[in-house]
Amino acid sequence: MLSDAELMSVKDTVTKSMISTCSRSEAIDACLKCSQSAMQLLRRKKIRRDILMQYLAKKSVAISPGAEKVKLIKQIIDFWNKGSQSTSNNVSSSIALTSINQLSIQFTEWFYTSWNNLSTFQSEHFFPDCQLTLIHENNRRILGAYYVCDVLRSYVANKELRFCPNIQSNKVEESKHGLVLIQIHGTIHQRNTCIGIFDQSFGLVRDPNHSNNYLIKFCFLNMQTQQEQQQQQQQQILSINQSIPTYLVDMMQNYDQTIQHQIDSTDYIIEDPDDDNDNDEND
Template sequence: MSALSQLELNGCRKLLKLLPADDLLTLKDTVTNRMIAVESSREAIEAIITYSQNSEELLKRKKVHRDIIFKYLTIEGVVVPPNSEKQQLVKRTLELWSSGNNSVNDNNPGHSDKSGDGLADLTELGKQFCQWYFHIFNSQNPMADQPAKEWGPQHFWKDVRLLILSYTGEQQKEEFHGAELVCQRLLALVEEERLVFCPNLAHPGMQCFSTPHGLVLVAVAGTIHRDTTCLGIFEQVFGLIRAPMDGNSWKIKSLHLKIKGQISREKLPEVTYDVNEMLQLLM
């Protein structure tokens, strides 16, 4: 019988939900030697998990295709090279489940900061912010197979500014002002265009700086996906300022989003801006 940890159980359930119904039933028959009858996909998933020896064995099954694991990691916000082989994806998934990081707090990280100004460890602050932001952002995608988290203008300053530069063919530039408009434009990327943004949270995929005036700059690079297709890369710079009247949480003051259609299959996306360039982008 299965001896999976709770993290592995949760992860396996989410991953198996991505399988087509026919593949799911075939996998159930293989794992259970056709000894278990089921009446729904949910029952099939539970049978597969119960009769799998371990999570690695399950991930290596033929019906758990490479594209399914890639899509699962994408939904979980894990950046992997688009040309990764199934063996590499299995290894990365097992690392995710063993690390305990596949459960992201839905609260703005600033709300949980009880000591000082939260700037003692800028890298950790930036990582927590990105995990929080992209988790709720990507959950708005109707294909994400997870309940949509609370997304709205409350996460932005009222005078927030968004600039989007797109290099997918000919260059396009869009600019938006105000929490409502910025929130709606960003939402359209994931809800209507069905994009998923996967940040690379390891240096140099993410960098953070602070200014003497209380502005924190978080820059992050990553890949953009639709379903199992990697469409390109992005580089995003956030300007964060604390909101003393709102629990002293960090709110987004400005955003700069650059999207490129080109994909490097040799390495993960990296931040290309230095701190002065970031400040200029957000002015």
């Protein structure tokens, strides 16, 4: 690698001694700014072939001992380009991940505010063929934006329910085709009382006919309320009361068999009431 003296000498050659520097980083920066390209900088005579080979070896890039300087320069530039592309891809992935996470938060805040207030909760936010699946109603399905919106509105307008999402527990994924799946969990409230929990999933797709905004393609909703749990418990109690446990049935059958056996094995005489009358007449 270049020593401090060699680096300063390269800097003076590249800048024609027009820029003074006090450190290696300043000298490198001056060389880059005053060079038209990386190829032009590395082709300088003061950037020797052995220095280029040392650099590639340090970066674990396979090299041929007899490679010419031009080939070594191309290998270095290719290495830099790959590193730049990898960094760019990582940044893009990070931006994409941040983007869909931000979408998840924004959508959740907007949807439940709109749903709970019903002021802006309209069917135009759903695709015309949107499908809603109500898991808590034996997977009942509703098809069509108007009907989906109407059913969801009824929970708030008719049953006076309010839904409070726990945004921190959101899960979001995006397919390579652009479908965004958001999973949301939260609590259900009614008249200032928390009465249950809910799980809801949305499939979002961009619509070019609506300024490329996201619309709801499908939705799954599962609700568990205290009232439903009590009804299930009552049904279980009723079912228990209506059916006799098997062990009681077995005991009753065994009892019947025992009594019948005793009757069959006993010698007895049935006295006819008329016999007494006959004896009295003979006397």
